[in-house]
Amino acid sequence: MNPELIVLVLVVITALAFDFTNGFHDTANAMATSIATGALTPRVAVALSGVLNLIGAFLSVEVALTVTNAVVHIQDSSGAPRPELTADHGHALLVIVLAGLIGGIVWNLLTWLLGLPSSSSHALFGGLIGSTIAGLGIAGVNWAGDGSKLDGVIGKVILPAVLSPLVAAIVAAIGTRLVFAITVGVARRWSERGFRWGQIGTASLVSLAHGTNDAQKTMGVITLALLAYGAWTDTHAVPFWVKLACALAIALGTYLGGWRIIRTLGKGLVEISSPQGMAAESASAAVILTSSHLGFALSTTHVATGSILGTGLGRPGAEVRWGVAGRMVVAWLITLPCAGLVGAAMWWIAHLIGGLPGAIAIVVVLVALAGAMWLRARRKPVHAGNVNAEWDASSAGAEPVSAGGAR
Known part of the structure; x- marks a missing residue:
């Protein structure tokens, strides 16, 4: 096995690891409101979301093609592959992709450790x-x-990031304002029950939509990476095995559930009711x-957070925790540059060491950092049993102040 093929394998494994983190990081986008209102139990919610993410991943490849073609200039001005990226089976481009994945x-x-619903996409x-x-x-x-058209980073990534939330x-x-105006004469008990059923449908649709965007x-x-190595040549298609592997990775991550972020979105931003939840998910x-x-290639996290915030603004008398919202916005603003700094640092480490040892070294750094954050999270775990514990306004993070059971 030549060194470049080993680097390609490392890139594929690391990419699937990113897809897995994307899944559990973004479970909250679809299911936080349904869990918070009791429309779905936590375990049922993440299982349903995982299955629908799996299905959604096969419905489109438009976003995947954006990522393939819209970030790195892989061709020169004449349209030919850039020689510095294709030499040695694309080793230079493979290391760039590997370092970028580690930054993400x-x-x-x-942000999962801190309970902040930042954007996996922008990371x-x-x-x-x-x-x-x-x-x-x-x-x-x-x-x-x-x-001639907005098909680069600015048009496909940055503008959607600003406009979508x-x-x-x-x-x-x-939607929230209309819902409460229409149901003003309906008994609250019947209204909540009906909208909880509606939430199951809308949350399922968000999960399906998430698969069509984030898995891509x-x-x-x-x-x-396959184009760089020379194992694939079509810039307008994605190999089937890649679709399947990515769909399974994001579905598994979704099923495990990013409980810390689910807690922040479901309990920390707005005390949400079922009509609000249905409006947000729709x-x-x-x-x-x-x-x-x-x-x-927008951020589903930004969209979901914007929707939940909108329900708070649309419901008369609702409380929006602007301190929590402010922390989220700060996380959004620094995601691109901070992940970029990590990606650049990983490239420099790999470049200084050189060759296959450099690529292996930055993967070892990733494993060490991931292990340290996982151990830190175990000190005060958030899980299906306490994700709905009452929110303490004085708490700086997503960690529950009590071990209250799930509703």
């Missing part, structure tokens, strides 16, 4: 952009595409599915 995973795990793109700049310079990033918040706020990103990364699903169709 490290940021995902850190991935930040890591890839950082490692690309370190390896190729700032011109190595495909910022604006061909100039605003759109989702507005849609959810209007890892498919795109692995396809990029708004999220609409925005995510539309973006997947257009190939926009």
Whole structure:
């Protein structure tokens, strides 16, 4: 087995590890409100979400192609593959992709530890952009595409990041206001019960939508690595085994459940009722599915958070915990640069050591950091049994202050 093939295997394994962290990091996007209102029990919610993420991953490849083609300039001005990226079975590009993936995973795990619903998508793109700049310079990033349409990082990643939570918040706020206006004469007991059934449907739709968007990103990364190595040549398609592996990885991560983030979204931002939950999930699903169709690699976390915030604004008398919202926004703003710094640092470590030993070294760094954060999280675990414990406004994180059972 030649060194470049070993690096390719490391990239594929690390990409699937990122996909797994993406799954448990983003379970909250679909199921936090349903768990918080009691529409679904925690374990049933994550199992349902996992199955639907698996199905959704096969429904589209538009976002995967965005990741393959919209981040790194893999062709020169004449359209030919860049020689510095294709030499030695694409070793340079493989190391860039590996370092970028590690940047995304490290940021995902850190924000999970803190209970912050930041964007897995932007962690991935930040890591890839950082490692690309370190390896190729700032011109190595495909910022604006061909100039005639928004098909680079700016159009496919940054603009959706800014607009999607605003759109989702507005849609959810209007939906919530209409729901409460229409049901004003309905007994609360009957209203809550009916909307809990509705939440099951809308939460399922969000899970399906999440699979069509987030699972695609890892498919795109692995396809990029295969293109670099020369094992794949079609920039407009994704190998079936890549689709299957990524679908299984994100589904497994979703099933395990990122309880710390589920707690923050379900209990920390707004005390949410079933009508609000249904409105939030409907708004999220609409925005995510539309973006997947257009190939926009948006953050489902931003969309879900914007929707939940919108329900708080749309319900008369609802309380929005703006301190928690502020922490989320700060996390959003620093995700791209922080993941980018980690990605760049990993590239420099690999570059200084050189060759296969350099690639192995940064994977060892990843394993060490992941292990340290996992051990830290075990000190005050959040799980299905305490995810719905009452939120303490003085608490800085997602850790419950009591061991209250799940509702």
